[in-house]
Amino acid sequence: RAILERWPIYNAIRQRVYSGEIISGIELQRVTKKGVKIDFSLSAAPIYYDSGTVTGVLLIIEDITEKKAAVQALAENRRVLDTLIDNLPGMVYRCRNDPDWTMEFVSGGCLDLTGYAPEALVLNHTVSYGSLILPEDRQLVSDVVQQGIDHRQPFQMEYRITDKAGQVWWVWEQGRGVFNDEGVLVALEGYITNNSEHKRAEDALRQANKKLNLLSGITRHDIKNQLFSLKAFLEISKEHTTDPEQISRLIEKKEKIVDTLEQQIEFTREYGDIGVNEPVWQVIGAVVAKVLGSWQMPGITVEAETGDYEVFADPLLERVFFNLLDNSLRHGGKVSHIRLFSTAQNNELVVVYEDDGTGIPEADKPFI
Numbered sequence: 001r002a003i004l005e006r007w008p009i010y011n012a013i014r015q016r017v018y019s020g021e022i023i024s025g026i027e028l029q030r031v032t033k034k035g036v037k038i039d040f041s042l043s044a045a046p047i048y049y050d051s052g053t054v055t056g057v058l059l060i061i062e063d064i065t066e067k068k069a070a071v072q073a074l075a076e077n078r079r080v081l082d083t084l085i086d087n088l089p090g091m092v093y094r095c096r097n098d099p100d101w102t103m104e105f106v107s108g109g110c111l112d113l114t115g116y117a118p119e120a121l122v123l124n125h126t127v128s129y130g131s132l133i134l135p136e137d138r139q140l141v142s143d144v145v146q147q148g149i150d151h152r153q154p155f156q157m158e159y160r161i162t163d164k165a166g167q168v169w170w171v172w173e174q175g176r177g178v179f180n181d182e183g184v185l186v187a188l189e190g191y192i193t194n195n196s197e198h199k200r201a202e203d204a205l206r207q208a209n210k211k212l213n214l215l216s217g218i219t220r221h222d223i224k225n226q227l228f229s230l231k232a233f234l235e236i237s238k239e240h241t242t243d244p245e246q247i248s249r250l251i252e253k254k255e256k257i258v259d260t261l262e263q264q265i266e267f268t269r270e271y272g273d274i275g276v277n278e279p280v281w282q283v284i285g286a287v288v289a290k291v292l293g294s295w296q297m298p299g300i301t302v303e304a305e306t307g308d309y310e311v312f313a314d315p316l317l318e319r320v321f322f323n324l325l326d327n328s329l330r331h332g333g334k335v336s337h338i339r340l341f342s343t344a345q346n347n348e349l350v351v352v353y354e355d356d357g358t359g360i361p362e363a364d365k366p367f368i
Contacts, residue, residue: 017044017057027064039065085109090193093129097149097177097188099142100128104187113171113194115164134160134168149177149185158195170199222326230257256296281310282317284351288340291321297329305341309349324353332357
């Protein structure tokens with residue numbers, strides 16, 4: 001008591017208690033002679049005579065140093081956790097296992113992911129998360145979640161949602177069921193993040209591989225054809241070794257074939273970068289002129305009316321015209337005229353290629 005009486009606050013507490021007030025849980029701190037801080041809780045109540053007058057003060061002092069440190073540590077851990085969650089590129093959630101996936105908690109990342117503030121989704125205040133999932137993906141989501149719950153395992157899936165602005169996004173979700181001690185499901189907890197860039201990269205890679213396989217086959221076919229022609233001219237050369245004029249013409253044709261082979265081999269470098277190099281603006285007329293310059297087409301007139309239109313296209317656009325010409329010469333029968341022209345239709349540019357060859361038999365068209 002002598003120590004307490006030296007505290008300035010004690011006299012104030014004593015006066016309040018003697019007036020009949022009960023004081024509970026005042027937190028105080030003292031520093032010992034060794035400089036150690038001690039936190040404690042003080043409660044006080046009046047002691048009465050039988051006559052009803054206050055004769056003393058009942059004090060209860062509890063050392064709460066460890067308890068207070070634990071509370072502060074818990075608050076700091078919660079602060080760190082909240083900071084980490086809010087900085088995640090996605091949404092942490094706790095929801096019910098119902099058709100709306102009713103959210104009980106969502107992190108701040110909800111706004112960037114869906115366009116809605118957390119309070120709009122919690123308890124379906126403005127919109128339910130389930131309504132954001134595209135209708136055609138809802139059954140998938142339900143099936144994957146229920147399978148995870150049934151097997152007491154985490155679940156993962158990709159599906160699409162529509163945000164507040166109406167934009168469709170791919171998302172990736174991982175979560176699991178939360179069960180009480182009796183084994184009853186009480187909630188679902190997990191994480192959802194925007195996965196659209198990853199999906200676009202996957203699609204681009206898939207398309208690139210498809211194009212590579214296609215163009216690899218086309219280029220092999222083209223080179224084999226050119227080699228076949230070269231071999232044929234070599235055989236002819238053997239039969240005309242005494243005719244200088246004929247030999248000169250054959251050499252010219254061979255050189256043309258070699259040039260074409262070099263162009264085709266060089267072109268393989270371009271489509272090796274499919275999916276890496278971006279489309280570029282190209283003047284159709286210039287592309288067509290370059291392709292026509294690599295061919296010898298005696299007896300065939302070519303009419304090119306593509307104009308000065310530019311198209312934003314893959315560098316492989318040249319290969320398109322190259323193979324159209326190749327198909328005309330190799331499979332068109334007696335082709336005497338080839339025409340290329342451009343026309344604008346419904347705000348789109350249409351490039352037409354046509355020849356007067358025999359065309360593809362009707363019976364073969366279904367197999368193209």
